[in-house]
Structure formats: structure tokens, C-alpha cells
Amino acid sequence: MAAQLDDLDRKILVELQADAEQSLDEIARKVGSSKTPVWNRIRRMKEQGVITRQTAILDAESLGLEACFFVLIRTSEHEADWQRKFLKTLRERPEVLEAHRLAGDIDYILKVRVKNARAYDTFYQALISEVKIYNVTALLSMEEIKATTVLPV
Amino acid sequence: MAAQLDDLDRKILVELQADAEQSLDEIARKVGSSKTPVWNRIRRMKEQGVITRQTAILDAESLGLEACFFVLIRTSEHEADWQRKFLKTLRERPEVLEAHRLAGDIDYILKVRVKNARAYDTFYQALISEVKIYNVTALLSMEEIKATTVLPV
DNA sequence: ACTGAAATAAGTACTCC
DNA sequence: GGAGTACTTATTTCAGT
Numbered sequence: 001m002a003a004q005l006d007d008l009d010r011k012i013l014v015e016l017q018a019d020a021e022q023s024l025d026e027i028a029r030k031v032g033s034s035k036t037p038v039w040n041r042i043r044r045m046k047e048q049g050v051i052t053r054q055t056a057i058l059d060a061e062s063l064g065l066e067a068c069f070f071v072l073i074r075t076s077e078h079e080a081d082w083q084r085k086f087l088k089t090l091r092e093r094p095e096v097l098e099a100h101r102l103a104g105d106i107d108y109i110l111k112v113r114v115k116n117a118r119a120y121d122t123f124y125q126a127l128i129s130e131v132k133i134y135n136v137t138a139l140l141s142m143e144e145i146k147a148t149t150v151l152p153v
Numbered sequence: 154m155a156a157q158l159d160d161l162d163r164k165i166l167v168e169l170q171a172d173a174e175q176s177l178d179e180i181a182r183k184v185g186s187s188k189t190p191v192w193n194r195i196r197r198m199k200e201q202g203v204i205t206r207q208t209a210i211l212d213a214e215s216l217g218l219e220a221c222f223f224v225l226i227r228t229s230e231h232e233a234d235w236q237r238k239f240l241k242t243l244r245e246r247p248e249v250l251e252a253h254r255l256a257g258d259i260d261y262i263l264k265v266r267v268k269n270a271r272a273y274d275t276f277y278q279a280l281i282s283e284v285k286i287y288n289v290t291a292l293l294s295m296e297e298i299k300a301t302t303v304l305p306v
Numbered sequence: 307a308c309t310g311a312a313a314t315a316a317g318t319a320c321t322c323c
Numbered sequence: 324g325g326a327g328t329a330c331t332t333a334t335t336t337c338a339g340t
Binding site for chain 1: 154212240249251264
């Protein structure tokens, strides 16, 4: 699954993660190469799935999404049918930004972005009405210390 | 802090979040407008900070980052000096993708992406050697069910 | 694989409505 | 505030090394 990447590829990825709006010329200059090889490598990395997509990152506060919760979920149900329904709900709800199935004591963790605590409660009520959940702990974020999409390459 | 956005602004944000590589013409067509207003609105939203930046999203697996941990941290220290050092450490470490200060029982939550469990342990040892921490629980992700940068607009 | 240049397409700015 | 258009700049392709 891990792609073969050389130093030049990695330098290009650093630049694209920092700012995907830079022109090819600019990226080429920064990584010490020229347009064509940079372009060919970007194309190859897109084909290989190393570069998934290019997106605009928005400021949650500006959109009025001022509350962020991490939700720890324990469940008693582990049947295929229950899980399918649960996962479907998570994928469909736009306020769920992340969802992971965990090893150990806690079964799932979610990251949920909403307008305020009331909106979280609405989400929570909807979630537990759709699927049976044994135990839920919501952790309220007071301060986003760091949030980056930049992976170390 | 919340910006005033109309329907057209929101439609543009939907498109930019879905795929920031689309041309202005394409976005204009999809949102039912023309180049000039779309361009002016994008520029305005960048100035206002609604659009933070544009970035390439990479596939963690392709980069060999196969392990993801959520780290719950309790601390006995709440002095300004300790906190400054702790936050500095988190911001400097590229494997820490997210860090939030929480309300309640648990003080901090981190999202950490590393190559494997051994790499996590290296990170953990480095962290606790730099700052005094009362209690740490690491939750290992078995499966990334959902991970999106798309905010509901 | 990289260089350089040519062809195509997109971004930017201006005028008019 | 939006449409149309002219101008500038970037992306993409291709021949040559």
C-alpha cells in the first residue's frame, strides 16, 4: 500500500500540503526542479492515490460552527446489521467529521462539529434514536490548540 | 466572528470543499452564476478568513502512516509555564494532527498519526520526558470509518 | 528523465449595464 | 452587484536531448 516516493516527490508533497494554489513554476523553483518533471510527478501521485484530492479548508467559527465534541461510544451490540446501520448514520451526518472504530474498551470515537451545545444534543438524540448505544461520553473542546491536514512526509 | 454569507456564497463553498481544482467557469456554471461574481466572492471570503487555505489531501496509508491514535491526557499541572511548554511541544510535533483542550475530567485530547505502534511509543516517551503528565490513555484506531475536512455550510 | 518551447486553458481586471 | 470581454498568467502537451 505504501508508495515509492523519492526526495523530489516528498518535497513536492510538502509544497502542495502547505499551499495547493501555488503555480507549477513556483513549486518547481522551490523544490529545485522544473515544470515538466514536477507536473509528471504530481500526475503520477494522483493516479497512485497518494494525493487524494485538493480542497478548500474553511474556518469553522466563520461558519458559526462554534462547538466541537469528541464522542466516546461503547455499545453492547456487535451484530453486522446493527453496525451497518450505525456506520450508515455516521457517514450520512455532515456534523460528524471523523469516526473511528477502536481497539479495546471504547468501541468508537467521533469528532462532531456543531453550532452550539443545543445542536449537539439534537445530534445526540437523533443518533441514539436511530441505533441502540450502551454508553456515550461527550468531551467538549474548549480550545483548538492544533488542527492540521498536513501529514509528515 | 460568524461571517455573513448568502446562498451563492454557500454554494461556492460547497464546490470549493468538494474539489478546489475546478475552474472558475465550472464553479460559476454549477452555482448558476458567472465568473466575475464567483471570483469576487471567493476573494472576499479569503480576505474575511472564511476560506483559510487550499491544500492537497494525502493518503496516510500511501505514506506509510498506518497507525492512528487518540490520546486522552490528564494532568496535575495547571501552571502557565507548564502549559506553554506542553502546547509548544504539541505544535512542533508533526505527528500530532489535532490537539484540543477539553472541559471536564480529561484535560486534553490529541490525534496522532504514526507509522506503527513502535513509532507511537517513541512519541509517547518523548512527550512524557518533556512535560509532566498525570495520566495518559491511548485509543488505537482499528478502522477509519469517516474522515472529512468538509464542514456543513 | 529533464529541458524548452508551443498550444491550450484558466485567472484577473476592467468597462458597461 | 452581475455580465461580457480583453489581457495576463498558468497548465498541459510535445519534440528534442
